[in-house]
Amino acid sequence: MAALTARHFLAASYPHLPKGLALSNEQNITPAQIAEHGLTTDEYKTILTVMGREPNLTELGIFSVMWSEHCSYKSSKFWLKTLPTEAPWVICGPGENAGVVDIGEGKAAIFKMESHNHPSFIEPYQGAATGVGGILRDVFTMGARPIANMNALRFGAPEDAKTRHLVSGVVAGVGGYGNCVGVPTVGGEVNFDPAYNGNILVNAMTVGLADADKIFYSAAAGIGNPVVYVGSKTGRDGIHGATMASTEFDDTTEDKRPTVQVGDPFTEKLLIEACLELMATDTIVAIQDMGAAGLTCSSVEMADKGGVGLDLDIDKVPQREDGMTPYEVMLSESQERMLIVLRPGTEAQAEAIFDKWQLDFAVVGKVSDTGRFTGRLGGEVVFDIPVRPLVEESPEYERPWVEAEAPAPLGSVTAPMGHMEALQALLGGADLSSRRWVWEQYDHTVMADTVRKPGGDAAIVRIHGSDRGLAIATDCTPRYCKAEPHVGGAQAVVEVWRNITAVGARPLAVTDCLNFGNPERPEIMGEFVGCIKGIGEACRALDFPIVSGNVSLYNETDGQAILPTPAIGGIGILDVLEAHADLALRREGDAFILIGATVGHLGQSIYLRQLLGRAEGPAPAVDLAVERRNGDFVRSLISTGRIDTCHDISDGGLLVAAAEMAMAGDIGLTLTGIDDAGFWFGEDQARYLLALPESEAAAVLSQAEDAGVPAQTIGITGGEALTLNDGTPISLSELRQKHEAWLPNYMQNA
Amino acid sequence: MKASVIVFPGSNCDRDVQVALAAAIGGRTDNNDCVDMVWHGDSEMAKTDLIVLPGGFSYGDYLRSGAMSARSPIMREVVARAEQGVAVLGICNGFQVLTEAGLLPGALLPNAGLKFVCRDVQVRVENSQTPFTNAYEAGQTLRIPVAHHDGQYFVEADELSAMQERDQIAFRYCQDEKTGDSSRRANPNGSVDDIAGVFNKRKTVLGLMPHPERAADAIHGGTDGQALLSSLVSALA
Numbered sequence: 001m002a003a004l005t006a007r008h009f010l011a012a013s014y015p016h017l018p019k020g021l022a023l024s025n026e027q028n029i030t031p032a033q034i035a036e037h038g039l040t041t042d043e044y045k046t047i048l049t050v051m052g053r054e055p056n057l058t059e060l061g062i063f064s065v066m067w068s069e070h071c072s073y074k075s076s077k078f079w080l081k082t083l084p085t086e087a088p089w090v091i092c093g094p095g096e097n098a099g100v101v102d103i104g105e106g107k108a109a110i111f112k113m114e115s116h117n118h119p120s121f122i123e124p125y126q127g128a129a130t131g132v133g134g135i136l137r138d139v140f141t142m143g144a145r146p147i148a149n150m151n152a153l154r155f156g157a158p159e160d161a162k163t164r165h166l167v168s169g170v171v172a173g174v175g176g177y178g179n180c181v182g183v184p185t186v187g188g189e190v191n192f193d194p195a196y197n198g199n200i201l202v203n204a205m206t207v208g209l210a211d212a213d214k215i216f217y218s219a220a221a222g223i224g225n226p227v228v229y230v231g232s233k234t235g236r237d238g239i240h241g242a243t244m245a246s247t248e249f250d251d252t253t254e255d256k257r258p259t260v261q262v263g264d265p266f267t268e269k270l271l272i273e274a275c276l277e278l279m280a281t282d283t284i285v286a287i288q289d290m291g292a293a294g295l296t297c298s299s300v301e302m303a304d305k306g307g308v309g310l311d312l313d314i315d316k317v318p319q320r321e322d323g324m325t326p327y328e329v330m331l332s333e334s335q336e337r338m339l340i341v342l343r344p345g346t347e348a349q350a351e352a353i354f355d356k357w358q359l360d361f362a363v364v365g366k367v368s369d370t371g372r373f374t375g376r377l378g379g380e381v382v383f384d385i386p387v388r389p390l391v392e393e394s395p396e397y398e399r400p401w402v403e404a405e406a407p408a409p410l411g412s413v414t415a416p417m418g419h420m421e422a423l424q425a426l427l428g429g430a431d432l433s434s435r436r437w438v439w440e441q442y443d444h445t446v447m448a449d450t451v452r453k454p455g456g457d458a459a460i461v462r463i464h465g466s467d468r469g470l471a472i473a474t475d476c477t478p479r480y481c482k483a484e485p486h487v488g489g490a491q492a493v494v495e496v497w498r499n500i501t502a503v504g505a506r507p508l509a510v511t512d513c514l515n516f517g518n519p520e521r522p523e524i525m526g527e528f529v530g531c532i533k534g535i536g537e538a539c540r541a542l543d544f545p546i547v548s549g550n551v552s553l554y555n556e557t558d559g560q561a562i563l564p565t566p567a568i569g570g571i572g573i574l575d576v577l578e579a580h581a582d583l584a585l586r587r588e589g590d591a592f593i594l595i596g597a598t599v600g601h602l603g604q605s606i607y608l609r610q611l612l613g614r615a616e617g618p619a620p621a622v623d624l625a626v627e628r629r630n631g632d633f634v635r636s637l638i639s640t641g642r643i644d645t646c647h648d649i650s651d652g653g654l655l656v657a658a659a660e661m662a663m664a665g666d667i668g669l670t671l672t673g674i675d676d677a678g679f680w681f682g683e684d685q686a687r688y689l690l691a692l693p694e695s696e697a698a699a700v701l702s703q704a705e706d707a708g709v710p711a712q713t714i715g716i717t718g719g720e721a722l723t724l725n726d727g728t729p730i731s732l733s734e735l736r737q738k739h740e741a742w743l744p745n746y747m748q749n750a
Numbered sequence: 751m752k753a754s755v756i757v758f759p760g761s762n763c764d765r766d767v768q769v770a771l772a773a774a775i776g777g778r779t780d781n782n783d784c785v786d787m788v789w790h791g792d793s794e795m796a797k798t799d800l801i802v803l804p805g806g807f808s809y810g811d812y813l814r815s816g817a818m819s820a821r822s823p824i825m826r827e828v829v830a831r832a833e834q835g836v837a838v839l840g841i842c843n844g845f846q847v848l849t850e851a852g853l854l855p856g857a858l859l860p861n862a863g864l865k866f867v868c869r870d871v872q873v874r875v876e877n878s879q880t881p882f883t884n885a886y887e888a889g890q891t892l893r894i895p896v897a898h899h900d901g902q903y904f905v906e907a908d909e910l911s912a913m914q915e916r917d918q919i920a921f922r923y924c925q926d927e928k929t930g931d932s933s934r935r936a937n938p939n940g941s942v943d944d945i946a947g948v949f950n951k952r953k954t955v956l957g958l959m960p961h962p963e964r965a966a967d968a969i970h971g972g973t974d975g976q977a978l979l980s981s982l983v984s985a986l987a
Contacts, residue, residue: 175866179897180807182762266760266810356791358759443868443897445964446805448766462969577969 029060037064043395050389058327058375058383063390065293065331066300069553072394075519076551079532087545089508091215097138097289098208099547100215101509103573107463108212109470110144113152113205113513113569115552119260120202121249124169128202129177129263130335135206136181137289140272141338143216143279144208147447148461149178151188151204152474152513152567156197158430158746163192166200168747173263174204175441180265181272184450185442186459189474189567192430195482198249198557203513205569207472209463216279218288219305220341220367225285227299227310227365228347230354231271231337234295235320237261238333248518249557267336267359274357275338281353283346290337296330298339299365300373304391309368314377318360326375326382341367401525407483410603410617415677420722420730422611422681423655424738431606432652433742455664456583457502457648460574469574471505477651478563480619483604485530487619489566492531493538494627494685495650496570501631502648502688504580504638505572510539512549512568517561519553527564528553534622535566541624544570581638583647585665585717590645591697592669592715594654595704596630596687600678606652607681620683627686633709634688637700645691653681657689658715659722663736668719668729675725691717751775751784751987754798756828758790758819758847763805763963767841770963771802774979775987790822799986800837801828803844805897805961815858815900816846825851837881837986838955842898845947845957854948854957855913856905861898862940868897870972871938873921873946873960880953881985883920885977891924892974894960896938901959903941903948910943920947920956 034044037060047055047063055063065071073080085093091108092100098112116131136146151174156163167190178185183206220227238261278284286306288298295317303310314326320334342350347363354361368374373390375383415422426432439454449462451469458473475495481488493510500507512535517524539546555562574580602608603617637643645665649657655671662669673679692700697713704711721729753771757764768785775784788795790808795801809818819825825847832838832853840848848854861867870893875886886892905913913919922944923937937944939959947958962975 172865179866179868179899180760180762180810182806264810266807266812269760269762269807440869441866443866445868445895445897445961445970446762446766448763448769448964448967448970451969 029054033060037061038068039064043067046393050386050393056383058330059385061327061331062296062383062385065296066390067394071293071297073551074395075397075399075553076514076528077396078398079529082532083536083546084540085545085547087509087543090545090547091212093545093547094549096217097141099509099511100142101547101571102212103508105466106212108210108215109207109571110139110142110210111205111207111511111569111571112138112548113203113474113511113567114138114550115513115515116202116204117199117515117552117555120170121166121200123260124166125173125176126260126262128170128173129265130261131202131204132174132177133263133265133268133335134291135204136183136268137291139206139208140275141216141287141289142210143214144210145276146183146206146208146272147449148207148459148472149183149185149204150459150472150474150569151185152201152476153188153190154196154201154565155192156200157194158192160194160197164747170200170202171438171441177263177265179443181269182446184444184446186444186450186461186472187454190435190438193478193563195563198560199555199562201515201562201565203515203567205474205511207470207571214279216284216287218286218302220286220302220308220310221306222285222341223308223367223369225344225367226342226347226363227367228340228342228350229317229337229362229364230340231359232264232267232334233318233320233360234329234332234337235334236324236328236332239328239331248554261333261335263335270357270359271336271338274354274359277353278350281349283342283350285341285343287338287340290339292333294331294333300387300390302339302341303373303387309370309372309374309387310365311368312365312375314375314382316362316364318362326377330375399519399525400522401529402522404485404523404526404530407618413602413608413612413677416611419655419677419680420724420727422607423659424730424735425611426606426652426656427659427735428738428742429610430742431610432656434740435743436740437743437747451577452503452582457499458505460503460580462577467577469577469580471500471503471572471574473499474567474569475499476565476567478565479604479609479615481527481531481564481566484619485527485564486534487622488564489531489534490538490622490624491619491685492566492568493535493542493544494622494624496568497542497544498631498648500570500572501635502581502646504635505574506635507542507544507570507572509545509547510568510570512546512566514549514551515555515562515565515567516553517556524561531564531566538624542628579639579641581644581646583661583664584645585661585667585669585691586645587693588667588718589694590691590717591694591713592671592717593690593692593697593700593711594687594714595634595690595709595711596684597710598654598679598682598684598687600676600682601684602678602682605681605683607677620685622685629707630686630688630709633704633707642696642700643690643692647689649687649689651683653683655680659735661689661691662722662732663739666732667717668721668732669715669717670723671715672725673714751983752786752798753784753800753802754786754788754795755802755804756788756790756824758806758808758822760808760810761804761806761843763841763961767802767804767963770966770979773966774976774983788824790819790824793823793827795824795827798836800839800982801831803840803847805842805844808843808847811900814850816843816850819847820850829853832955835954837982839882840957841961841963842959845959846900848955848957853955854950855909856903856948858900859902859904860900861902861938866899867938868895869938870895871960872924872926872936874924876919876922877917880949882956882978882981884985885981893972894962894965894975896960898959901939901941903945905942913948916951918949918951919945920949921958922946
């Protein structure tokens, strides 16, 4: 599409938009305007059919955001329908603001992960901050108090000129918003790869806690019921954000800065408290936050879900500046706003609550029986669109796709250096170095329920006022997804499942955040389809349904796509909080046991990539039955209190995982195993490391044998160093120094 | 004993400190009768033995941390009670409010590193002869989390020496022998004289940046902050 900026667009369109633009105004929509709104000729023809006349510019704007990729999922919904979304414990799957899962004792967990990629590349602090704000609103809209934030961040190569600036801004933005609202950021991922040089990924996840019988939904109901607007005033920021998020970047990207929203976490905090206070009263029929496409999308979704119409009085919408046109009001993406349908007669009660929290409150319309979405300005109708077709006639594409070519088998690998030298290089490198510099900028202890801090396999937060806990993890290995999309999609799910298992929790459900390039290219669509198939199979095999999610396409700059990155966020329940495991070694003299089979798969490993500069070979195989068997075995050891020290093996392989356990516990480790890089650095799946008192090792090994789970003792804990096959020990303090140094040193040159 | 927690718009540790106080006073976390939550817009407050200003980002930290809250209606009452000798505890943002309200000397500037910092720090108890610290030994070291952007304590040199002479320094950041943190890292924000918390002259008002309520329960991984609350209970109950 033609390069368009909101600024250009609005400047060009003002002359056509007299205040109180009436439907009768003679006005011809030009082909250029259609293209500028990101609509195809065919899509415009459908609009003409739906409307039975030519739309005016405001109506065209409404169609354009509702039918953008971001809001309509037009390229992805055909495939999203194939994902498993049900289980007996799922209260609400995809389609609402967030997914809802029954966690027992009358409580529900509400969660979702969402992308804010395009804005964060343009304006990293505000892009990331408003990403956090948006996902928080999705969760508290449904009645939950947010209790934990997570994030998955992907940046370009460390050498790229923009990377430091983007890391610095995104991390400060995530922290700036989450810290102020007082929701702990308990974990996440940070990765670097040249494929993200022109399109970073900022995926944010929020988990909230609600009473299972007090969930709030978005379907408007009750003809004549008041429609209420609360929160911040509407300004001219973020107009066309959803459309921007649905196009590729090119050399005019910098001009898109005005389409990025500006966040105010203080207002969000007040909005959380006010909404939760209102939710404790019996006044709400339906509630929906204003996210992408603002007032338009929230109104249309509420009306469509309820099968009703909605009349808006644009004059009543609280506005930050004078002279805003209906077009601007309807398309603004100003932050920290909500739309609520109230029970009749409860307006005063509700208004008192928002007054107390010093937030705007305005009755802006009413639910109607017309089935139409109508807006008036000064009494004059300025848009009038049938709701059902606006939603249901939205385009759906089964885009052509080609299966990714199978990677050639990995050729021979010659170890470039000794294993201990390799370990130090890996732990002190961009991929596997400590992320402490990042998570120390996030308040991870506010709410006083954080049990396990960032840096472990899964974060653990206590369910407030109880002795139970939630485990939360996010993961994805994009280099596997690039090599073999199907395997990579499955691997992202099993790794999250394994992370949750490794702390002893029972995995419950997941949210997905699917980040890909331009779906109009068959090879990109092939990556998307492959990953979806893998995700679906893994979720089915592990009883790990998808309850919410988000798709972000067009992550490309000048034709260069990102790695396929289907980020997965999962939650699990710890029925007894005390019975959990941590990766830190706790005792000297513990037997150190490897669970799972090791074939030494080096294809697509970090070892191969970082030390040999080769991104080659197939991804490690994922066997879902084995994954489940090994994981169930490990979890039963933890939940019965027999194991308190456990770590899953992932990026970097066995030796990296072992070193992480030693560093975290400040207890040394003596390891024995075959002298082969594949054994120590291969990334075979379905593996865990355990440490337990020597006296109990034999019983665990024999129990593993009975369960058909491969298990072997590979070392013993103790001392202050890591030793491999009687080689020269390396002290933990030296190892830690290298592990901790990379990121702060890198950022110091920012 | 009755404690009162002031709730400003943007406070976000009010519930955390309520839970920890209820446990310290009543022995049960769900016994909230002993803790009143007091709205910032109120100008009166029931009889109370302890007033707590919790952490958070009151008024979004706009203008200056704590500056707007210090001028809220309830603060006139807090100042009046403090003058009568009622114990006042300010944690993190609450400490910032107390300096802005003139109940404590000095000011809290943005961290020397200009970044938000959240991690466990080690602090040394400098004066155990107060209602806030009687359950500690002088010289004892505690491990308690900090989480702040504006925690760099500053006071003019002559005022600082006067405070030192009057034993107004409550806690100082200090090196952890075990992790061997560098001294620059031991002091997380560049505070003058490594100060983590200060008293008023009468030792009836304490402000500190570390969060004792986040080190008050076994699940927090340490309970070194709990004794600050139990000190208050034994002194005031």
